[in-house]
Amino acid sequence: MNNEMSTKIHKFVQNGMYILLDVNSGAVHVIDKMIYDIMDIFNGKNDNEVINNLKSQYAENDLKEALDELHILMDKNQLFAPDIDVPPTFKAKGLVKSLCLMTAHDCNMRCKYCFGDTGEYGGERQLMNNKVGRAAVDYIIEHSGPRKHCEIDFFGGEPLINMPLVKDVTEYVRKREKETGKEFKLTLTTNGLALNDDNIKWLNDNNISLVLSTDGRRETHDNMRPDCGGQPTYDKVMKNFKKCVDSRNGENYYMRGTYTAENLDFTKDVEAMADAGFDILSMEPVVLKDSPYGLTEEMLPEIFAEYDRLTDFYLKRHREGKGFFFFHFNMDLSNGPCVAKRLAGCGAGHEYYAVAANGDLYPCHQFVGRNKYKLGNVFDDLDEGAEDITRYFRESHVMNKERCKTCWAKYFCSGGCHANADLFHDDIRKPYEVGCEIQKKRLECAIAVQAVLSMEKIGKKDYKPASVNC
Amino acid sequence: MKHIQTVNEPTLQATKTSGGCGECQASCQSACKTSCTVGNQVCESKK
Numbered sequence: 001m002n003n004e005m006s007t008k009i010h011k012f013v014q015n016g017m018y019i020l021l022d023v024n025s026g027a028v029h030v031i032d033k034m035i036y037d038i039m040d041i042f043n044g045k046n047d048n049e050v051i052n053n054l055k056s057q058y059a060e061n062d063l064k065e066a067l068d069e070l071h072i073l074m075d076k077n078q079l080f081a082p083d084i085d086v087p088p089t090f091k092a093k094g095l096v097k098s099l100c101l102m103t104a105h106d107c108n109m110r111c112k113y114c115f116g117d118t119g120e121y122g123g124e125r126q127l128m129n130n131k132v133g134r135a136a137v138d139y140i141i142e143h144s145g146p147r148k149h150c151e152i153d154f155f156g157g158e159p160l161i162n163m164p165l166v167k168d169v170t171e172y173v174r175k176r177e178k179e180t181g182k183e184f185k186l187t188l189t190t191n192g193l194a195l196n197d198d199n200i201k202w203l204n205d206n207n208i209s210l211v212l213s214t215d216g217r218r219e220t221h222d223n224m225r226p227d228c229g230g231q232p233t234y235d236k237v238m239k240n241f242k243k244c245v246d247s248r249n250g251e252n253y254y255m256r257g258t259y260t261a262e263n264l265d266f267t268k269d270v271e272a273m274a275d276a277g278f279d280i281l282s283m284e285p286v287v288l289k290d291s292p293y294g295l296t297e298e299m300l301p302e303i304f305a306e307y308d309r310l311t312d313f314y315l316k317r318h319r320e321g322k323g324f325f326f327f328h329f330n331m332d333l334s335n336g337p338c339v340a341k342r343l344a345g346c347g348a349g350h351e352y353y354a355v356a357a358n359g360d361l362y363p364c365h366q367f368v369g370r371n372k373y374k375l376g377n378v379f380d381d382l383d384e385g386a387e388d389i390t391r392y393f394r395e396s397h398v399m400n401k402e403r404c405k406t407c408w409a410k411y412f413c414s415g416g417c418h419a420n421a422d423l424f425h426d427d428i429r430k431p432y433e434v435g436c437e438i439q440k441k442r443l444e445c446a447i448a449v450q451a452v453l454s455m456e457k458i459g460k461k462d463y464k465p466a467s468v469n470c
Numbered sequence: 471m472k473h474i475q476t477v478n479e480p481t482l483q484a485t486k487t488s489g490g491c492g493e494c495q496a497s498c499q500s501a502c503k504t505s506c507t508v509g510n511q512v513c514e515s516k517k
């Protein structure tokens with residue numbers, strides 16, 4: 001197939017299915033082996049070439065029939081759909097929709113992979129005070145324009161060690177919501193060690209969404225997530241999480257883990273979370289440079305095989321009626337975000353800022369402490385010259401990243417993480433390769449999961465287009 | 471169709487000229503947050 005067309009589709013084999021994604025429309029087609037082979041050659045107008053090349057393998061009539069079906073898809077704009085231009089919104093100035101508050105540059109754990117230096121972020125251990133917290137709330141209100149929904153994430157270090165601040169900011173947010181008509185979604189990310197009856201009740205009463213960090217199996221967790229004295233934390237944390245999640249009727253939380261070079265068999269960790277009674281789960285690849293825990297290119301085959309296992313496990317539990325929600329497999333192929341959102345991605349540095357404990361603004365939590373990215377502070381707004389940085393972030397959407405432009409995953413991935421790109425390449429427009437490969441594998445699994453679920457829904461339970469060796 | 475089963479109602483082309491309403495959540499991909507890739511999101515105006 002000529003190059004121009006090959007970037008418009010992506011075909012792959014996953015879970016016994018041949019799948020064809022039309023990149024620019026987002027259409028997902030489950031296909032048979034013949035179509036899979038045809039798509040190596042077909043460019044929309046070379047039917048004869050396809051037939052000549054494949055007639056030794058397939059009956060000519062079958063090939064013609066298959067090509068007719070492909071032309072129907074083309075007519076519906078679901079195959080080789082035209083490229084998408086950058087919507088005009090990207091020229092406008094961004095509205096700030098989300099802030100991450102570094103409530104405490106300090107932590108009661110010493111996780112070995114912590115990017116925040118176990119809370120210090122390359123600086124001193126420090127707690128955010130109420131004045132900074134309230135100024136951050138005012139900042140987002142002033143800079144979110146007509147946008148109704150705003151988000152604040154209480155992050156750290158560990159936010160539960162600065163509960164007075166969390167409570168004060170929440171109270172102030174509720175007051176400002178009434179005055180301004182804005183609606184805030186508040187989230188708190190915690191390691192669980194300091195959860196207790198009092199703060200659990202307060203978090204529930206105040207409708208704070210929780211992100212709960214644990215790494216799955218006891219041995220994985222205790223290996224990576226000791227407390228300040230080097231003691232294991234699994235039992236304490238899991239007891240607290242259980243109490244907490246039960247008290248909110250199993251809702252309004254995520255349990256998330258990180259896998260490292262030490263647990264490439266992370267399906268077992270997801271299984272451990274599910275078996276411990278949690279069913280809203282996520283497991284993330286660690287991102288570390290020059291670390292024994294970091295993931296490398298050589299590990300990719302093992303990681304890919306593990307995602308295959310995770311996909312099987314996910315579907316198995318689903319079929320047994322013991323299904324769980326796995327963040328990366330959750331994908332609404334018909335009602336996903338618009339193109340503008342898909343290009344813009346995370347919004348770091350123009351729609352999303354992190355506020356350090358002292359009130360300094362950074363493009364996001366991962367940039368905190370990277371001095372050249374300090375943008376200003378919540379009291380005085382952006383520093384002189386910082387607008388150039390925020391504009392650069394805004395314009396660093398997928399169409400301005402060389403590698404992303406031609407990547408099939410661009411409308412799902414939206415260009416990867418700027419902070420990781422900066423960490424590995426000193427350039428937010430050069431995505432971190434290992435991250436890309438994992439992202440793409442994860443997306444293939446997610447698309448396959450959604451395809452299987454939708455086939456089951458329409459009663460094609462046994463739909464197996466052809467036997468596949470994988 | 472005999473050889474192809476389309477599993478979704480794709481909408482990408484339909485939204486390519488709209489600027490987007492901007493009401494959707496931020497979507498951080500980093501491991502320390504729950505990495506909310508845009509592909510895992512639903513459009514806020516269709517919820």
Ligand code: SF4
Nearest residue numbers: 404407413415416436
């Ligand atoms: S960051 Fe990587 S996976 Fe994502 S769109 Fe860009 S090249 Fe593709």
Ligand code: SF4
Nearest residue numbers: 346364417498499500
């Ligand atoms: S740059 Fe990376 S860590 Fe920062 S908000 Fe974006 S995806 Fe998240």
